[in-house]
Amino acid sequence: MHAVQGGTLLDVSMEVITLGVAAGPALRSTEGGICTAIVVDGAHYLVDFGLGCTRAAHTAGLRGKDLRAAFITHLHSDHVGELPAYLLWNWGTPVDGFTSPIAIHGPAVAPALMANGVPLHGTAGLVRATLEGFSYDIAVREADEARPALRGLIAAREIPTPGKDPTPVEVYRDDRVAVTAVLVDHPPVFPAYAFRxxxxxxxxxxxxxxxxxxxxxxxxxxxxxLVHEAVALDYYLRGGFDPVFVRHQARSHTPPQGAGRVAAKAGARHLVLSHLAGVAPPEYWRVEAAKTYDGPITVATSGMRFRV
Ligand SMILES: [Zn+2]
Incomplete structure (x- = not known):
């Protein structure tokens, strides 16, 4: 049994909403970009901010005032591209938004890391740049719309990079949930995390x-x-994509049979395939995963809800 250390957590039900299930940055289907909500006793937590997450969260009935914390798995744009819009659309009482501090937990990057002559930002830099880039709008709305100071409400919390150590670390805890992160393999992106x-x-x-x-x-x-990503490699192999791009898909993502193996090894009671990279019929994903996992499998679509 996975151990949770210390503190007392509420004995309450959970719901997972796959707000968006598409990999990217690409528009290959009508599905929303990757974003997953975990709802616990009326409060919720978000993992990643893919394209369309702001409207998807609203449509699902989630409001910023009930957001307790957010988590970023890694800094690929299809996981963080809509973070600025989500924050600006969920801020203050006029929109049922957050009015008390929200922590955004996510990856750091190595200090002083540069590329093309510019510094590379981790989660803290991304949040800082968002607040700076939209400073005019933020100042105007603070003065004019009874909105609290946004800068004081957003706390970026970079997860200390654990080297190559695959030992899970607790990154967040309140009275409802404990959240644990572990390094996963998503080269060349480092670090990349899974969250429990x-x-x-x-x-x-x-x-x-x-x-x-x-x-x-x-x-x-x-x-x-277990919400697990999956890639349809055949789509890329046969689709005329650049070999460098195809290589990325092959060495950085998991075919559905692999997701099934992970679910089986973990003893997970339900496998939900989300962050689907490439285009394939729903049956493809399910049949492939079922070759290696004999529990229930759901191929997620945007807005799907799961009682846990
Ligand atoms: Zn990625």
Missing amino acids: FDTADRSVTVSGDTTESPALAALAEDTDL
């Missing part, structure tokens, strides 16, 4: 982007619901 949410007696694990990962299988031990 535990209540007193339920759990949900979200893979983030990864190849088939033993560390993820360990994190997800006995989990009630």
Whole structure:
């Protein structure tokens, strides 16, 4: 059994909403960009901010005032591209938005890392740049629309990079959930994390982007619901894509049979395939994963809800 250390968590049900299930940055279907909500006793937590997450969260009935914390698996744009819009559309009482501090937990990058002559930002830099880039709008609305100072409400919390250590670390805890992160393999992106949410007696694990990962299988031990990414490699192999791009798909993502193996190794009670890279019929994903996992499998679509 996956151990949660210390503190007392509420014995409450969980719901997972796959707000968006598409990989990117590409528009290959009508599905929303990757974003997953975990709802616990009326409060919710978000993992990643893919394209369309702001409207998807609103449509699902989620309001910023009930957001407790957010988590970023890694800094690929299809996971963080809509973070600025989400924050600006969920801020203050005029929009039922957050009025107390929200922590955004996500990756750091190595200090002083540069490319093309510019510094590379981790989660803190991304949030800082968002607040700076929209400073005019933010100042105007603070003065004119009874909105609290946004800068004081957004706290970027960079997860200390654990080297290559695949030992899970607790990154967040409140009275509802404990959230544990582990490094997964998504080269060349580093770090990339999976997150596990535990209540007193339920759990949900979200893979983030990864190849088939033993560390993820360990994190997800006995989990009630595993949300795992998947790639349809044939789509890229046969689609005339640049070989460098195809190589990225092959070495950085997990075919559905691999997701099934991780679910089986973990003893997960339900496998939900989300962050679907490439285009394939729903049956393809399910049949492939079922070759290696004999539990229930759901191929997620945007807005799908799961009682845990
Ligand atoms: Zn990625």
